[in-house]
Amino acid sequence: MRTAGAVVAGYAVMALIVFVSFSLAFLALGVDRTFQPGSYAVTTTWVVVSVVLSVVAAAVGGLVCGVIARSDTGPRVLAALVIVLGLAMAVPAVTSPPAPATRGPAVSNTEAMMNAREPLWMALANPFLGAFGVLLGAHLRNEPSTP
Numbered sequence: 001m002r003t004a005g006a007v008v009a010g011y012a013v014m015a016l017i018v019f020v021s022f023s024l025a026f027l028a029l030g031v032d033r034t035f036q037p038g039s040y041a042v043t044t045t046w047v048v049v050s051v052v053l054s055v056v057a058a059a060v061g062g063l064v065c066g067v068i069a070r071s072d073t074g075p076r077v078l079a080a081l082v083i084v085l086g087l088a089m090a091v092p093a094v095t096s097p098p099a100p101a102t103r104g105p106a107v108s109n110t111e112a113m114m115n116a117r118e119p120l121w122m123a124l125a126n127p128f129l130g131a132f133g134v135l136l137g138a139h140l141r142n143e144p145s146t147p
Helices: 003-036 044-069 073-095 111-116 118-143
Strands: none
Touching: 003 044, 003 073, 003 111, 003 118, 044 073, 073 118, 111 118
């Protein structure tokens, strides 16, 4: 039961950090540095920011999971879950109709989340970056502290 709770807690922490940090990043960057001119295709700046934020969120989730589970099993299960769910969430990037061809100058956070189009390679890489972050965070739990 401890492992299952640890996985749920780790995933919840990851989801919360992703939602908050991505929302703040969108507000900080603004529409013009998040999206390419006139479209919903994301910029290279957004891709870099999202990779960093995703790995950090996953590492914190992995750390939380590892601390609660008190073993490596919880973070391994969480990493596998991140890959499976991440690949499932990548399916729309392959199969969904294209985003609206043009966008106006004002875009709400919700509108950005609904219409943003990241490169296909990014949608497929995210689950593995997340799993790496989870295992990295779990590893940090195992590091001996220095006096």
